[in-house]
Amino acid sequence: MxxxxxxxxxxxxxxxxxxxxxxxxxxxxxxxxxxxxxRGECSQNRVSRKARWEPPQAGWLKLNLDGAYDEKEYQGSVDYIIHNEKRRVVKVVAEPMNKVSLSFSEASVIVVGLCAAHR
Known part of the structure; x- marks a missing residue:
């Protein structure tokens, strides 16, 4: 994804x-x-690339987010962080969610994070 x-x-x-x-x-x-x-099969031919966090362009915010889910407990969380172009944290959130699915948790974090960034 x-x-x-x-x-x-x-x-x-x-x-x-x-x-x-x-x-x-x-x-x-x-x-x-x-x-x-x-499946526990380790491959020597991994797809690899260097990933490096970059700040957003001037006048923009960067939203990094994740939705987590615990299948056994049927609970999830909405976690995100917003940075400005100076690499400063504008907002950070980690909120639990009860009685949710993985799909709902992942979708919710996108909506919640975008709404927070818009404000």
Whole structure:
């Protein structure tokens, strides 16, 4: 999911023009790697790339978010942090959510985080 989101933002905000085929292949590679790891199979041919956090452009905010879910307890959380272009934290939130699903938790954090960033 993140790779698709990253490709979308690259196209929308930086004019990146990676083909959908290239992005799809990378997503499939990442999914296959995840499945191997989940089965306990370690692969020497991992898809690797250096990820480095960058502040947003001047006048923008950057929202980093995550929705978490505990399947056994049927509870989740909405966690996010907002930074400005000077790398300063504008807001940080970690809120528990009861009686939710993983999908609901992940979707909620996007809505809650975007609303907070808009304010």
């Amino acid at each position: 993140w790779e698709i989101w990253r490709a979308r933002n690259g196209r929308a905000f930086r004019g990146d023009r990676r083909s959908t085929t290239v992005v799809a292949r990378l997503v499939v590679q990442l999914a296959e790697e995840y499945m191997r790891e989940a």
